[in-house]
Amino acid sequence: MIEINHLTKIYKLTKRQMRQLKTKETLKCATDNVSLTAKPGEIYGLLGPNGAGKTTILRCVATLLKPTKGSIKVNGFDTVMQSKKVRECISFLTNEIKLDPQFSAKYMFHFFANLHGVSERECTERREKLFNYFGITPFQDKKIEELSTGMKQKAAIAVSLAHDPKIVIFDEPTSGLDIVTARSVTEYLKELKKEGKLIIISTHIMSEAEKLCDRIGIIIEGRKVIEGTLSEILKETKTNDLEDAFFELYQTYNKEEA
Amino acid sequence: MNGAKIIFKKELRRIFQDKKMIFSLFILPGIIIIGMYSLIGVMIHQMVDDIKKHESIVYIQNMPKEYESFVKASGFLENAKVTFLTKEISAKDYEEMILEESIDLLVSFEDSFHNTIASYEKSGDTIPKVTLYYNTAAKYSQEAESKFRSMILEPLQQQLLTNRLGNLEILQVFQIADKVIVDEDKQNGQFLAMLLPYMITFMLFVGAMSLGVDAITGEKERGTMAKLLLTPIKRSEIVLGKLSSLAVLSSISAVVYAISMIIAMPMMAGDISSEGGALSVRFEVTQILALLIIMIIMVYLYVGLVALVSTFAKTAKEASSYISPLYIIIIVAGMLTMYQGGLEKPLYQYAIPVYGNSLAIQNIMTNELTLAQFCISSFSTLVLAILVTIAIAKAFNSEKIMFNA
Numbered sequence: 001m002i003e004i005n006h007l008t009k010i011y012k013l014t015k016r017q018m019r020q021l022k023t024k025e026t027l028k029c030a031t032d033n034v035s036l037t038a039k040p041g042e043i044y045g046l047l048g049p050n051g052a053g054k055t056t057i058l059r060c061v062a063t064l065l066k067p068t069k070g071s072i073k074v075n076g077f078d079t080v081m082q083s084k085k086v087r088e089c090i091s092f093l094t095n096e097i098k099l100d101p102q103f104s105a106k107y108m109f110h111f112f113a114n115l116h117g118v119s120e121r122e123c124t125e126r127r128e129k130l131f132n133y134f135g136i137t138p139f140q141d142k143k144i145e146e147l148s149t150g151m152k153q154k155a156a157i158a159v160s161l162a163h164d165p166k167i168v169i170f171d172e173p174t175s176g177l178d179i180v181t182a183r184s185v186t187e188y189l190k191e192l193k194k195e196g197k198l199i200i201i202s203t204h205i206m207s208e209a210e211k212l213c214d215r216i217g218i219i220i221e222g223r224k225v226i227e228g229t230l231s232e233i234l235k236e237t238k239t240n241d242l243e244d245a246f247f248e249l250y251q252t253y254n255k256e257e258a
Numbered sequence: 259m260n261g262a263k264i265i266f267k268k269e270l271r272r273i274f275q276d277k278k279m280i281f282s283l284f285i286l287p288g289i290i291i292i293g294m295y296s297l298i299g300v301m302i303h304q305m306v307d308d309i310k311k312h313e314s315i316v317y318i319q320n321m322p323k324e325y326e327s328f329v330k331a332s333g334f335l336e337n338a339k340v341t342f343l344t345k346e347i348s349a350k351d352y353e354e355m356i357l358e359e360s361i362d363l364l365v366s367f368e369d370s371f372h373n374t375i376a377s378y379e380k381s382g383d384t385i386p387k388v389t390l391y392y393n394t395a396a397k398y399s400q401e402a403e404s405k406f407r408s409m410i411l412e413p414l415q416q417q418l419l420t421n422r423l424g425n426l427e428i429l430q431v432f433q434i435a436d437k438v439i440v441d442e443d444k445q446n447g448q449f450l451a452m453l454l455p456y457m458i459t460f461m462l463f464v465g466a467m468s469l470g471v472d473a474i475t476g477e478k479e480r481g482t483m484a485k486l487l488l489t490p491i492k493r494s495e496i497v498l499g500k501l502s503s504l505a506v507l508s509s510i511s512a513v514v515y516a517i518s519m520i521i522a523m524p525m526m527a528g529d530i531s532s533e534g535g536a537l538s539v540r541f542e543v544t545q546i547l548a549l550l551i552i553m554i555i556m557v558y559l560y561v562g563l564v565a566l567v568s569t570f571a572k573t574a575k576e577a578s579s580y581i582s583p584l585y586i587i588i589i590v591a592g593m594l595t596m597y598q599g600g601l602e603k604p605l606y607q608y609a610i611p612v613y614g615n616s617l618a619i620q621n622i623m624t625n626e627l628t629l630a631q632f633c634i635s636s637f638s639t640l641v642l643a644i645l646v647t648i649a650i651a652k653a654f655n656s657e658k659i660m661f662n663a
Contacts, residue, residue, distance in 0.1 A: 012658075062488060065657050087490040097488075098481040102272055114264050115489040 002038040002061060002167065002200060006070035007031055009056050030056040032222040033070070038200050038215070040166070043193050045213030046202040047246065053222040054202035055094065058171050061200070062092035074167060088116065091160040094171035098156065101145035105136055105155040108144065109162050116163035123162065130158040134184065150181035157185060161192075168192055170201045174208060186212055206243040218246060220253045261491030265499025266506075269473060273507060283468070283511060288518040295522030305397070314338040314402035316363045319346065322372035325414065334409045338402065356393050362402035364391040375418055441625075451623035452596050455616035457519065458512070459592030462557045463564075465511030467581055469504050470564030475577040483660065493654040497565070497647060504561040505554075512557070542625070548632055549622050555639045556615050560588070562646035569653045592616050605630060609638040 009030045018024065031053040038044035046054045059065040061072055063083040071078060077085040099108045106127065113123040131137045134154040139147055144155060153176070161168070173189070174182035189199050189212060203209055209216055210230055217227040226233055226249055230242060237245040273279050316338050321329075329335065355361045366389045368374070374386040388411065393399040420426055477483040486496055541549075563584060571577035591612040608614040608631045618635040621627035653659045 059661075064484060064487065064661060084490045084492070087488055090488075092488050096481050097484045099485065100272075100477075100482045101480065102276065103268075107271075111264065111268055112485070112489065115261055115486075115491055117260075117490075 003073040004036045007034045007067050008069035010068040029222055034224045036217050038198055040198045041196045042214040043199040043212055045209040045216045047209055047216055048219035052219045054219055055171050058169050058202055062169055063087055089165055090167045091165035092169045093160045095175055099144045104141045104143055106140040108159050112159055113162040118163050134158050150177055153177055168197055168199045172203055173201055210242045218249055225249050225253055261495035262499035266503045269503030284514045288514050291518035292522045296525045299525045309397055309401050312398050315361045316340045316402055317343055317361055319343040319366040321367050324372050332409045356391055359396050362399045451620045455595045455619040456592040459616055461512040461515040463560050463588045465508035466560040466564045469507050470561055471568050471574050471577045473500050474565050474568035475571045475574045479573055494651040497651045501561050505557050508557050508561055545622050552615050552618055555636055559639050559643040562643050566646050566650050569650055588612055595620050608635040611639045611642045615639055
């Protein structure tokens with residue numbers, strides 16, 4: 001279970017960042033008072049445009065960033081005070097976090113499983129199962145740098161699941177993947193859900209969220225503007241699909257801000 | 259500590275599974291050092307041989323006929339083409355010839371040189387002059403001057419003095435007998451004491467520098483560090499695993515450099531080493547142990563410093579530019595001890611990291627290291643290394659440093 005309570009994350013901008021963002025503000029609020037709850041056995045989708053703050057929320061959940069205000073509990077453990085306990089039960093994958101290209105997928109799998117304290121026997125069993133599912137087995141001894149983009153992503157997903165985490169956090173899991181690989185990833189997320197795991201993903205692909213997510217939270221400029229099941233969101237926004245709902249919310253938000 | 263062990267193994271595997279990496283880190287530097295020193299040795303020997311084989315071109319002006327047989331008997335003419343000038347040439351001409359190196363040496367005797375010597379009776383009488391014209395910037399010219407002086411002028415002077423005084427012993431009031439009492443190890447150690455602290459400092463740092471940047475900044479840049487930070491092990495374990503593996507790799511690298519230099523030095527020195535035995539020093543077990551302990555602590559400090567800089571850097575390029583000033587400081591600290599052999603240093607100087615270690619290594623070479631010097635030097639460096647490790651672990655916990663957040 002993930003419980004985010006009034007999460008606010010403010011970044012202090014460096015002079016270089018201020019120049020890049022063309023702002024005189026020294027602080028940037030990435031997420032503003034966001035609260036949400038995700039339960040085991042569901043896929044929770046965080047939707048929003050680029051720079052909305054989705055990745056910041058997920059990074060805070062994964063203990064990589066500390067909230068400026070508010071708190072996050074993962075399976076009852078506080079992400080700041082009990083970060084080690086949180087990291088034991090989560091898996092976090094983004095496009096920015098990669099496997100060491102100089103090692104094979106097989107070695108990386110065992111390396112991270114060992115760091116999570118998984119026994120060698122259990123590790124081998126899990127590796128065989130995951131590598132077979134994603135079709136990595138024929139390439140398991142090749143260096144990561146020698147694999148195709150899709151295979152690299154699949155290897156990264158398999159390695160991130162090496163310790164059989166209860167909670168899986170994926171930041172744009174199908175970004176940059178071809179349609180076949182993307183389908184195998186989403187199918188596997190459904191499998192994980194069936195196993196009773198909690199999956200939280202961020203995406204800006206509306207169709208993916210519609211098909212995959214049990215509940216959706218839409219984030220615009222660091223604020224959660226709506227949360228619910230697909231039907232609840234469509235009902236509240238009086239639209240026919242998620243894309244229309246998103247634009248409706250986006251325009252309303254901008255009008256209010258103006 | 260299990261996490262540190264797993265990371266330690268992985269970092270070693272990164273190097274040792276890759277043949278290209280092994281070659282470029284450990285084999286290529288050895289080949290380059292041996293090759294470079296051998297080449298220098300060959301060039302020095304070629305130069306020496308060339309000078310020895312060169313037939314000196316010597317002009318002798320106004321030499322008294324009485325000395326002709328002496329010059330012939332001296333053996334100087336065997337490797338010299340001597341022209342006896344009967345008429346005087348102008349100063350401008352011979353200066354030009356010597357500068358152009360068309361002749362190596364011009365020897366000019368004063369008029370009535372021999373008669374002036376023969377007519378000498380008492381103090382105050384004229385002493386005739388022989389002038390040697392040569393070029394100190396030309397190796398052949400210097401060699402010709404040196405040979406002419408030692409083979410002809412000095413023996414000739416001895417002979418003429420004997421003729422004048424009958425017995426040269428009259429000039430000798432007493433004899434000076436040299437009885438040198440020396441600890442050969444210490445004497446030979448002085449050569450190493452000058453060279454080794456600098457070399458050890460330099461080699462250990464170079465090893466740490468090349469590997470440290472990739473292990474920390476490289477991982478940050480590639481996006482693989484975050485994956486490591488998501489594991490449940492402590493950040494301090496990650497730091498310890500990385501630093502200890504870097505220390506081992508840097509030590510191996512330093513050993514390769516040292517062995518290469520030991521092989522290469524005699525190649526460069528050639529005949530010199532066989533004469534002096536400058537590199538043959540016997541060490542006591544305690545000396546070797548002290549040297550090892552100091553080197554281990556030094557290498558740990560170096561990898562720590564490199565890792566600290568690498569942790570703060572956003573890119574490998576940035577890390578390299580930050581490390582360059584550090585590299586210069588380390589080299590200068592090592593070099594400071596090169597020309598200070600024999601000077602008594604106050605104890606507090608041994609507490610200055612790097613410099614104090616160089617002083618301690620210097621004293622090990624001459625077998626003069628005291629327990630106090632060893633303890634102060636090792637302890638201060640160790641304390642700094644621990645502080646650096648703590649700073650890195652703190653930096654690993656900072657989202658600002660690790661994720662530019």
